[in-house]
Amino acid sequence: MLNERMEEALNEQINKEMYSSYLYLAMSAYSSSIGLPGFAHWFRVQVEEENIHAMKLFDYINNQGGRVKLKEIKEPPMEFGTPRSMFQQTLKHEQFVTRLIHELVDLARAEKDDNTVSFLQWYVDEQVEEEENDNEIIAKLIDVDDNKDALSELDAKLAKRLPPK
Numbered sequence: 001m002l003n004e005r006m007e008e009a010l011n012e013q014i015n016k017e018m019y020s021s022y023l024y025l026a027m028s029a030y031s032s033s034i035g036l037p038g039f040a041h042w043f044r045v046q047v048e049e050e051n052i053h054a055m056k057l058f059d060y061i062n063n064q065g066g067r068v069k070l071k072e073i074k075e076p077p078m079e080f081g082t083p084r085s086m087f088q089q090t091l092k093h094e095q096f097v098t099r100l101i102h103e104l105v106d107l108a109r110a111e112k113d114d115n116t117v118s119f120l121q122w123y124v125d126e127q128v129e130e131e132e133n134d135n136e137i138i139a140k141l142i143d144v145d146d147n148k149d150a151l152s153e154l155d156a157k158l159a160k161r162l163p164p165k
């Protein structure tokens with residue numbers, strides 16, 4: 001059973017995950033618009049990841065006898081600059097989400113809600129992975145610098161990202 005504060009906070013996180021999905025969909029569209037189909041694909045897969053994050057929260061609230069409340073999703077930007085800048089924005093966003101997840105864990109602990117503490121551990125681990133992925137790609141983009149062939153090569157690599165399991 002979720003208490004009111006926890007339910008509200010988890011509902012807020014659904015909204016943040018849906019915004020993440022929307023943000024990466026915008027980045028996918030932007031990548032297509034600057035001729036980087038592999039980047040566009042990578043972000044499309046990320047959209048699926050974010051939808052899973054949101055739906056896990058949705059199911060958890062329902063299964064705990066809570067009430068899901070869907071809120072308005074903020075409009076994401078349309079322009080993201082260079083591929084490197086775009087991934088730096090991605091990393092910054094993921095660091096923000098990591099802070100939100102840690103705040104949720106703190107709240108669940110304060111409310112003595114062990115089920116939710118345990119449920120949230122999956123997100124704590126997931127955020128480590130999300131930030132690692134972004135850092136890896138940023139490192140590659142630093143190597144690419146202004147080299148067009150190297151950027152095409154990286155684009156071809158990102159095109160191979162598999163859908164979430």
Ligand code: FEO
Binds near residue numbers: 049050094097
């Ligand atoms: Fe759902 Fe990318 O954090």
